[in-house]
Structure formats: C-alpha cells, structure tokens
Amino acid sequence: MKLDTVREEKAIENLTSRLTDAFADIHTPEDIETAIRTARESFAGDPVRDYVPILIERIVRAELAPKPEPAEQATTAERQARWTRPAVTLEPGDDATAAPDGSAADQASAGAGGGGTAGTGLGEFRRRFPIALPAAVAGVLVLATIATVLVVRNGGDAAAKSPANSGLTTVGGVIGSEKRAFFEDPDVKAVLAKHGFAVNVDTAGSREIATSVDLSKYDFAFPSSSTAAERILQPTSGRPAVGGKKFAVFSSPMAIATYQPIVDLLSATGIARQVNGVWYFNVRKYVDLAKANWRWTNIHGNTTYPVNKRILITTTDPRTSNSAAMFLSIVSYVANHNTVVQSEADEQKVLPLVAPLFVNQGYTDNSSEGPFDDYLSLGMGKSPMVNIYEAQFVEAAVERKLKPGMVLMYPSPTVQSKHTLVSFDANGEKLGQLLATDPELQRLAARHGFRTADESQFASVVKQHDVPVAQEVIDVADTPTYDTLERLLDAVSKSYR
Incomplete structure (x- = not known):
C-alpha cells in the first residue's frame, strides 16, 4: 500500500471515530460509515488526495447535522450566512490526511486565524446538490479548491495573517x-x-x-x-x-505516554519500575526484548493486553521528526553499552539493533502532534506506548485532556530536548x-x-495540576554529534526500503 494511501486510510479511520462520537445521539454508526463511504466514493480517481479527508468531513457533517425547522421568513443576512463560509486555508507543514484530532479539518471549517480568501467551495456545493456528485465534477471542484489553497499558501501568507492596522x-x-x-x-x-x-x-x-x-x-x-x-x-x-x-x-525531556494496565504488566517483567511516584522504563531490557522479537503475548500471565503485536514504542518518522531522532539517540546509546555513538564502527554495531525499532512499526506520523493526539483519543488498543515530549503530557494535564489511567513514564536513560x-x-x-x-x-x-x-x-x-513528573531528570544520555546522528538517521531511513 502506498504511503499516501496509508495516510488517507488513517485519516478516514480517525474521521469515522470522531463523527461516531459527535453524532452518536442522532445517527447509528452504520449510517455514519455509509455517509463517509458515499462521500469518499465521489472522489474516486482524483489524483490530488491531500485535502480529500477534510472535504469529506465537511460534506458528512453537513449531511448529518440536525436540520433546523424552516422559518417563515429569513432575513437577507441570514440567507447570506447560510451560504457563505471561510475558504479552506492550510498552513505549510500541516498534514491534512494525518490530523487525528480533526485540527486540520476544523481549521478548514472555520478558516485560519481570520485570514484566507472568501469564496464558496465544495462543502457548499455539496449542500446544494446530492452527496453522490459525479466524480468528474467533484474532481474539478477539488482541484479548484486546492488551487485556492495554494494561492493563499504561496502568495498571501503574510498579508492574510498580518493584523490589520x-x-x-x-x-x-x-x-x-x-x-x-x-x-x-x-x-x-x-x-x-x-x-x-x-x-x-x-x-x-x-x-x-x-x-x-x-x-x-x-x-x-x-x-x-x-x-x-x-x-x-x-x-x-x-x-x-x-x-x-x-x-x-x-x-523538555523525552518521555513515554502509556496506560496503567501496561505499566502494571511491564512492572511484572522488570521493564517498568516506580520511584517516588514516578514511573521509569528500562531501555536496556526493551532493546533486548525487541531484539528477541518479543510480542505482548510472550509476557507470562498477560491477561490485560493479550495482543499478538511486537512490544514497540510508537514514535514519529525518524526521516522527518526530531522526537524520533531523540529516541534514536537514546536507544543507540544503550545499544552501544551506555556510550555515545562516536565512530563508524559504533554505528555499524548499533544499527541492526535500533533500525527495527522504527521500521517494524509500519506507518509513522511526520510530527509529534499526531501520535499523541491518537493517544489522547483512541486508547491503548492502537498504541500502548508512545514516545512524546514530557511537555505534551503536562500541557494535556493542564487542559484536562487526560483520562483516568493515563500514565507518564520516563525512559531510563532519557535525553533532554x-x-x-x-x-x-x-x-x-x-x-x-x-x-x-x-x-x-x-x-x-x-x-x-x-x-x-x-x-x-x-x-x-x-x-x-497534580502531574507526577520527575522533579529532576538525572539519568540523561548525551546525544551524538550532529554528523553522527545524521548518519544514523540516514541509515535508518534506508532500512525502510
């Protein structure tokens, strides 16, 4: 399956979950899935896929939203408001297909910071015409919408965002x-x-x-x-x-976002331990288990997470993301017998151990926002352990986004980002x-x-906010030099092929 297809499938999966939660009181899951499938089919064959999940969400939300009782009369302003919306405006670097929390879609629905270009886009055409719009017409509309986006992105960023006067x-x-x-x-x-x-x-x-x-x-x-x-x-x-x-x-030190049942399971194996109310994760034992291709079902007496998946920490893509590069620094240090990788010989020694920790995950997000949003919304079934910045967990606690049973754990050793x-x-x-x-x-x-x-x-x-963090992060590994880390990252990147 091509990468773009994988990203789109993941976005649609997350979209289905969000809309099922949002409309649970008025629509069945089957109705919601049917609406998404029908909307998606109208884009079959379109070569540009980046914005398709956003457009599908706009279409389906319009279809599923409760319809107000028709008013006797509508003012001119009300009629204009009914048919006007901000243009889809995405920022460079935003990933429309991999926004599991719906942030890109919300931005598309609400406009970006008041900037953007006024206009009527595909979402409004969908309100006026049946959802099964012919694919050829839908393709033209998609390309026109994306052209507008590109104009905003490449030509009008500063003007659109600059505070007027x-x-x-x-x-x-x-x-x-x-x-x-x-x-x-x-x-x-x-x-x-x-x-x-x-x-x-x-x-x-x-x-x-x-x-x-x-x-x-x-x-x-x-x-x-x-x-x-x-x-x-x-x-x-x-x-x-x-x-x-x-x-x-x-x-912010690197950390692991996990769940209490996983911590209890890892504690029984000696991989996790608690000190003064703070959980720590033994990276040495993790590397050894991964080398032996251990799966969760290999843990004796595992009844809390009996899943036949490799024991892996979910990271971002090391080819694009710093958080994955920091995790590579940690595991390479441990694989090199608690010594910073410095030479070509060190690199060749650790690569067979550390590269599978990334490649065996399959698809990974481009930035740290994606996997942590999945952690907050999808539960431990998808990713029981997620490599994050400590700051992400603390911020989520401040914003009351954490659910009972969510646990912060520190790799031992970790690195300071x-x-x-x-x-x-x-x-x-x-x-x-x-x-x-x-x-x-x-x-x-x-x-x-x-x-x-x-x-x-x-x-x-x-x-x-009662967040159980390490007041002082003591067990900290040094990162490799810039040149060494780049060579390690390039070698891991080649392992994907």
Whole structure:
C-alpha cells in the first residue's frame, strides 16, 4: 500500500471515530460509515488526495447535522450566512490526511486565524446538490479548491495573517508542531503584542525544518532540539548556510505516554519500575526484548493486553521528526553499552539493533502532534506506548485532556530536548531574545509543559495540576554529534526500503 494511501486510510479511520462520537445521539454508526463511504466514493480517481479527508468531513457533517425547522421568513443576512463560509486555508507543514484530532479539518471549517480568501467551495456545493456528485465534477471542484489553497499558501501568507492596522511588527517562523498551542495561546499573543510583535507560525517536523523546508521566507525557525538548530545553520545539498543566532528558549525531556494496565504488566517483567511516584522504563531490557522479537503475548500471565503485536514504542518518522531522532539517540546509546555513538564502527554495531525499532512499526506520523493526539483519543488498543515530549503530557494535564489511567513514564536513560530558536534577521533575533528572557512568556511556556530557566515555574504548574513528573531528570544520555546522528538517521531511513 502506498504511503499516501496509508495516510488517507488513517485519516478516514480517525474521521469515522470522531463523527461516531459527535453524532452518536442522532445517527447509528452504520449510517455514519455509509455517509463517509458515499462521500469518499465521489472522489474516486482524483489524483490530488491531500485535502480529500477534510472535504469529506465537511460534506458528512453537513449531511448529518440536525436540520433546523424552516422559518417563515429569513432575513437577507441570514440567507447570506447560510451560504457563505471561510475558504479552506492550510498552513505549510500541516498534514491534512494525518490530523487525528480533526485540527486540520476544523481549521478548514472555520478558516485560519481570520485570514484566507472568501469564496464558496465544495462543502457548499455539496449542500446544494446530492452527496453522490459525479466524480468528474467533484474532481474539478477539488482541484479548484486546492488551487485556492495554494494561492493563499504561496502568495498571501503574510498579508492574510498580518493584523490589520495593528501597528505590530509581524514576524514569521516555522516551528515544531508541539509548540503550536503555545503560539496560538491568546495570553502568549497578548504578551507578544505588548512588546510590539504579532507572530505567525507554520509547523513541520523538526528534521524537515532542518533539511527541506524553504527558510528564505521566514524570520526564524524553532525546531525541537539543538541538533536540528545546528543543522539549520550549516550548508546542505541544495541549500546554502543561513546566518543567524541560536536561543535556547526552553527544554523538555523525552518521555513515554502509556496506560496503567501496561505499566502494571511491564512492572511484572522488570521493564517498568516506580520511584517516588514516578514511573521509569528500562531501555536496556526493551532493546533486548525487541531484539528477541518479543510480542505482548510472550509476557507470562498477560491477561490485560493479550495482543499478538511486537512490544514497540510508537514514535514519529525518524526521516522527518526530531522526537524520533531523540529516541534514536537514546536507544543507540544503550545499544552501544551506555556510550555515545562516536565512530563508524559504533554505528555499524548499533544499527541492526535500533533500525527495527522504527521500521517494524509500519506507518509513522511526520510530527509529534499526531501520535499523541491518537493517544489522547483512541486508547491503548492502537498504541500502548508512545514516545512524546514530557511537555505534551503536562500541557494535556493542564487542559484536562487526560483520562483516568493515563500514565507518564520516563525512559531510563532519557535525553533532554532543547527547543532552540534560530533567528535569520533582526526581528527573529529580537523575538528569540524575548522568548528566552521575558518572565511572562517563560511562565506561559511552563503552563504549556516546558521547563524554563526558572525551575520554580514548571514546579508550580505540575504541583497545581497534580502531574507526577520527575522533579529532576538525572539519568540523561548525551546525544551524538550532529554528523553522527545524521548518519544514523540516514541509515535508518534506508532500512525502510
């Protein structure tokens, strides 16, 4: 199955789950699945697939939504509102097919930050015509909608997002997806505005930012590690070096999001242990079990998760994402007998052990947002253990998104991911300095789960929301050098083929 097909199937699976929950009171699961299948069939044969799940969701929601009783009369404004909607506007780096929480679809439904282009798109045509619109007509509409999206993405980003008559300096950047909520926080925007800035961000995997994203249109890049930041500042094939400064804004250790039944099961095998209320995961034993191709059914007395799947931690795609690169740093360190991989001989020794930990997962998301959203919404059946940034779990606790039985566990050893901003011009530099030093912004960063220079801020947040975190992360491995990690990542990438 092609990658694009896999991504679309995953998006449709998540869409089905969301709509089943949303319309459970008024429609049967069979009716919802039929509506999705019918809408999808109208796009059969269309070559451009990226936005199909978004468009399907718009169509099906319109079909399933309760219909209001017809009014005797409708005002002109009401009629206009009934047939007008914001244009579909996606940001570069957003993945329409892999948005398990519906964020891309919601953005398509509501418009992006007030920007975008007014117009009538496929969703409105679907309201006026039967759902089984002929495929040829649907294809034309899809291409027209996507053309509008591309115009907005490639030609009008700054103008669309710039606050009209605000007097603020608009600064644009590309960031790792785990920081999206921070920059979208109204309180963060207010503090930035107080300092004269309006910040617009696009998201991408940190390794994508470092290797393939066109950085020429941005004032700054904000990947999730100092290694990725270092890569940005170096010339690569097809892209010259960029001048700039680095700002270590905040940090987050790598962690594992799991569930109490899984922790109890792993505890019985000695892989997991609890110290002072905090759970730790023995990476050495994990690598050994994976090498022996252990499955969950191999664990003696396993009645809580008797699934014939390999014991694997779900990661993102190491070819694009920093969180996967950080996990590679951890397992390569352990596979190299608790020594940082430094030489070609070390690389050749550890690759047969660590590459299967990624390849055997099958499809993986491009950024850390996807698998964690699945963790929050789909339960342990899909992914019993997910590699995350600690900040994601803490932020979810603050926002009351965690369900009973969700557990944070730390790899032993782990690595500290240092979220590092790279400025490309004077505005980017001013922003980096501000984010790294302003007490209000640092306090808000702690509220989003990040550890800052002032340790008391993070401690206050986790105490207030009763999140069982490691107050001090002691068992920390060093990451390989930039060149070594790149060679390891390239070798793992080749293993996929």
